[in-house]
Structure formats: C-alpha cells, structure tokens
Amino acid sequence: MGKCAHGIERFPELNRVAWLKTLPKWSVGAEIGVRAAKFSRRILRTVKPSLLWLVDCWSTQPKVPYNLSDECYLSDMRKALRRVRGEILSGVVRVVCGFSREVVELVPDKSLDWLYVDAGHTYMECHEDLCLWFKCYLGLRLPIPAFTKRSKCIAHEYVLIIHRPIHSATCGTTAFPSPLS
Secondary structure: OOEOHHHOEOOOOOOHHHHHOOOOOOOEEEEEOOOOOHHHHHHHHHHOOOEEEEEEOOOOOOOOOOOOOHHHHHHHHHHHHHHOHHHHHHOOEEEEEOOHHHHHHHOOOOOEEEEEEOOOOOHHHHHHHHHHHHOOOOOOOOOOOOEEEEEEEEEOOOHHHHHOOEEEOOOEEEEOOOOOO
C-alpha cells in the first residue's frame, strides 16, 4: 500500500476486505449500498465499529439498467434488518432508507472516520455518492461536513477514481474525476 493525493491509501489488489483491516477498531463508519447486509456483517466482525450507518434506498430506480423488482429490494431489506438486528437494538447500527442526496444530512457533521460506497454501479452514480459523502475530507466548503480529518473512503466499483487528484466541477477543486470531463 502506498499513499497518493490527499493521503488516500492505495490498495493495488483492490481488496475491500484488506481495506477493512486497516480501519481502526471502534471507529464510526458508513456503508452506502447495503443490499442484504452480507458485507455489513463483515464490517461489524472486522472493524467492530462504535457506530455503523447503513444506507440504502432498497427500491427500484428509474433509468437504471441493473434494477431489480421492488419485491426483490424489499426482500433484501428484510434480510439486512435480520442480519443486523442485534446491533440495531444495541445502538451500534443505524439503518437509513433513502438515496445519499436525501439522507446525507442525517449524519452528524465531522462524525465519520471512514466510508464504504457500494450503491450505484454506474460511474455517474458512484461519482455522486463520493462527492456527497466525501466532501469534508477534501476540505470543500459544503453544508454537511460528515468526515473527520483522518477519514478513509473506498468505492467498491471505482476504487481507482480516488487515486488521482484532478479537477471536477461537480465536487469542487482537487476532487474526483467528473464524468463529463
């Protein structure tokens, strides 16, 4: 692993489990895109977070080619809630149903130590999620700075886009590549 722009660590093998092992125990994190919470269980076992935000829309989305039916998403949501039931009851997990742009304001300012994004699977969707959740880490002046100064972030589909500083009209300066540039 090596460092690159903004102190972001490189994971050449692009292994999300290896990344989890670098996170501090009892930290505060968020998983964006939970589906049935299989990876959420891995996060809970590996990181043992003091608080884990689980965010997913669990609904069919217009104009998205990889959509499932609402029944499938509802089934996944039920599985997710069962998988993390104990942690919900103990206050370790907070589940939020909605899109990032709708729910990012529910996460207190400067409260996240790390973020795992595995929600939208197109470049545009991933770009939007990263911009919404990663804003404070890059020092941008946006209304909801959810990250602490030592935050870590990974996006499952597009890990490489956080490895190079370039300009983006969407996120501000020295941010993520704009899908339009």
